[in-house]
Amino acid sequence: VSGSRSLHELYDASYGRLVLQLFALCGDLADAEDAVQEAFVKAIGLGRAFGRVQNPEAWLRTVALNHQRNSWRHAKVVRRFVTTVPGRQTAPELSPDHVAVVRALAELGPDQRQVVVLRYLADLGTAEIANELGVPEGTVKSRLSRGRERLAPMLDEKEETDRV
Amino acid sequence: VSDLDVLRELTGQLRPPKYNDLVAVARKRRRRTAATTTVLIAAATALVIVGGATWLPGMTDDSAPRPGDGPAASITERPRSDQWAYVEYYHPGSECEGNCTVRNGGGNDPDDDVVQVDASWLRVDGQSDAYKIEGDDQLYVQNWVNDEYGDWTPTELLDLYASLPRNPDRLLEAIYAELERFNEAKPYNFGLRGDGRYNTAVWLIGKLLGENGLTPPPDLRAPLFETLAKVPGVQVKEDVEDVAGRDAVFVGRVGNSCASCLSGMFLDPEDHTYLGGTENYQGEATEGWAIMDRGIVDHAGDRP
Numbered sequence: 001v002s003g004s005r006s007l008h009e010l011y012d013a014s015y016g017r018l019v020l021q022l023f024a025l026c027g028d029l030a031d032a033e034d035a036v037q038e039a040f041v042k043a044i045g046l047g048r049a050f051g052r053v054q055n056p057e058a059w060l061r062t063v064a065l066n067h068q069r070n071s072w073r074h075a076k077v078v079r080r081f082v083t084t085v086p087g088r089q090t091a092p093e094l095s096p097d098h099v100a101v102v103r104a105l106a107e108l109g110p111d112q113r114q115v116v117v118l119r120y121l122a123d124l125g126t127a128e129i130a131n132e133l134g135v136p137e138g139t140v141k142s143r144l145s146r147g148r149e150r151l152a153p154m155l156d157e158k159e160e161t162d163r164v
Numbered sequence: 165v166s167d168l169d170v171l172r173e174l175t176g177q178l179r180p181p182k183y184n185d186l187v188a189v190a191r192k193r194r195r196r197t198a199a200t201t202t203v204l205i206a207a208a209t210a211l212v213i214v215g216g217a218t219w220l221p222g223m224t225d226d227s228a229p230r231p232g233d234g235p236a237a238s239i240t241e242r243p244r245s246d247q248w249a250y251v252e253y254y255h256p257g258s259e260c261e262g263n264c265t266v267r268n269g270g271g272n273d274p275d276d277d278v279v280q281v282d283a284s285w286l287r288v289d290g291q292s293d294a295y296k297i298e299g300d301d302q303l304y305v306q307n308w309v310n311d312e313y314g315d316w317t318p319t320e321l322l323d324l325y326a327s328l329p330r331n332p333d334r335l336l337e338a339i340y341a342e343l344e345r346f347n348e349a350k351p352y353n354f355g356l357r358g359d360g361r362y363n364t365a366v367w368l369i370g371k372l373l374g375e376n377g378l379t380p381p382p383d384l385r386a387p388l389f390e391t392l393a394k395v396p397g398v399q400v401k402e403d404v405e406d407v408a409g410r411d412a413v414f415v416g417r418v419g420n421s422c423a424s425c426l427s428g429m430f431l432d433p434e435d436h437t438y439l440g441g442t443e444n445y446q447g448e449a450t451e452g453w454a455i456m457d458r459g460i461v462d463h464a465g466d467r468p
Binding site (some may be wrong): 045051 | 176232
């Protein structure tokens with residue numbers, strides 16, 4: 001990303017999928033949108049320094065996730081002093097399927113959930129996930145394997161319920 | 165696990181805010197924090213020796229050469245905590261039409277030419293900063309917010325200079341460690357592996373050599389250049405011009421913009437004083453930044 005145009009293009013291309021990934025990780029769509037918007041505001045504010053970021057989308061995801069994780073700590077300060085995006089976005093309606101999937105994900109531990117989301121919603125390979133999380137690829141594979149094992153019955157249960 | 169795909173339906177239902185709304189928010193925050201991105205660059209100017217003469221607060225000798233024009237600059241003594249570091253910073257604005265130039269703008273903000281900061285002052289202890297916007301004589305002074313990667317007060321940068329090893333190998337290790345420390349301390353995930361690590365190391369060495377306005381002490385200066393040469397992929401381009409049209413040597417490596425775009429710094433060809441830098445050098449410096457003037461003054465608004 002070398003300039004405003006490419007950051008704008010990145011916004012158009014990645015906003016939706018980043019929100020989706022954050023939603024899958026944190027379980028709250030409004031929080032997910034807020035975190036992703038905050039990440040883009042920070043990227044814009046960084047100016048040319050953002051051009052030094054090796055993987056802009058991974059950077060945005062990390063900043064958004066950190067914002068979401070830390071929001072409880074500085075919410076008061078943020079609300080009082082930090083300009084936020086004006087207007088209210090209309091949140092999409094969640095279907096029972098959406099809710100069921102998010103609930104199933106919430107049953108996973110945070111490490112497993114993150115790996116599963118990066119693999120199946122961000123479509124990253126295990127090597128890319130390892131690079132983004134700073135853990136060995138073997139660790140990613142084992143977390144992914146355990147996550148899949150734990151997730152499958154929960155999703156199966158959902159399907160059983162749907163059939164009934 | 166393919167059930168996760170059901171979530172993808174949601175992306176089509178999202179109504180994201182307009183990109184320009186986010187730009188407006190970023191701009192408002194920047195103004196509130198005294199144009200943070202520009203103050204970041206302008207931060208931390210130090211006492212220097214230029215052309216063999218000490219360039220000190222209140223110095224009025226017009227014949228004294230300035231950083232970028234004269235020979236190697238080095239630190240002599242610490243400024244007082246209540247003094248101010250001043251930097252004039254030139255940035256050719258890519259959004260500017262015609263022959264106009266933008267100072268201290270730049271970045272990803274498409275309206276950066278609106279933020280035309282001529283000059284910035286940062287209190288040595290980092291308590292406050294001040295700036296003037298081009299076309300407006302008013303001096304804006306406010307609390308400084310240190311919230312950016314590589315953002316140091318002059319005091320902090322002098323401490324960093326003092327703490328760094330002088331052996332080039334150990335210095336390179338210390339620079340990598342410094343990058344990791346910042347990366348862990350801040351919520352910004354700079355790529356610190358492979359090319360990302362090397363590019364960020366070149367960037368940090370540029371900051372240590374003068375991007376923040378401060379220049380390193382003599383016993384650190386040579387090791388910094390030796391360390392720069394040790395970073396894999398570093399290239400040197402001689403007989404070039406910096407973004408302000410001054411004779412320069414370019415030192416950098418392939419950056420993130422494109423396969424042929426070099427990211428790095430311009431140095432004075434004679435004494436290797438840091439002149440400025442760019443993220444996109446392709447045989448010509450059409451964008452980037454140049455330090456035009458700097459010094460320590462007693463009051464915000466004073467010029468050296």
